[in-house]
Amino acid sequence: MMTRLYPCAATGMLLVLLSLLAACASSPLERRQVVLYSEADMTARGEAAYSQMRAEIPASEDQRATRYVQCVADHVVEALPEAQRENTRWEVTLFASEQVNAFALPGGKIGVYEGLLDVAINQHQLAAVMAHEVGHVLANHSNERASQSALRNVGFGVAQILGASESTLRALDVGTQLGLFLPFNRTQESEADVIGLTLMARAGFEPDESISLWENMAASAGERSPELLSTHPSPSTRMDELRLRMPAAEAELDAAQARGATPDCIR
DSSP states (O other): OOOOOOHHHHHHHHHHHHHHHOEEEEOTTOOEEEEOSOHHHHHHHHHHHHHHHHHHSOBOOOHHHHHHHHHHHHHHHHTSOHHHHHSSOOEEEEESOOOOOEEEETTTEEEEEGGGGGTSOSHHHHHHHHHHHHHHHHTTHHHHHHHHHHHHHHHHHHHHHTTOOHHHHHHHHHHIIIIISSTTOHHHHHHHHHHHHHHHHHTTOOTTHHHHHHHHHHHHOOOOOOGGGOSSOOHHHHHHHHHHHHHHHHHHHHHHHHTTOOOOOOO
């Protein structure tokens, strides 16, 4: 006779099975992470995605803007810990697109869209965006996101095999989408903000310009969905957190300037 598994039992067994599949790691801010993939795996994924994007989106023909973006990227990379600086071939592309966006991928691939230069209006604000995106790489967020997605897919399959009810499956789906399995969720975005603020200051860029950047972002943004259902913290939340972290960032800047780190990237 088949034993009926009630939703609580099914969910409990599901969590045990998922925990056996996952490896544990910690972010630079000491948050526990679940990761399944090796650094080599993620580097290969990042390089493949970057190659595909370069094949599909033309690079900017504005040579001056391209040199400017490269200059900012060089200073940000120079401020990285030695292991990430020396063991990774960092590369940046300015894409001919009006998107107000940028990204960084495992394997040291950075993309900036021309539209961002209309909002990040100086080298310090552009560095804030780049350092934030590189912060995602340093914190292994792509691995964490890919691992969570894989575990979510496995979880649904196991739950169905165990006979979980439709209500349990719906609850699992909502729970995973609202905060845990969304691409670069709010926790990851906040971590990248903190890491990026420190990194830009170590590179010699003015950290308080990160707040000006988000003021610009807020002014240029359309109507936002509620923060609870958003993958990103609201601009006001981000600015509040950045202000709290600013004294430490200013100390990093003082140390950087004492070392002679004074970027002069001209657009």
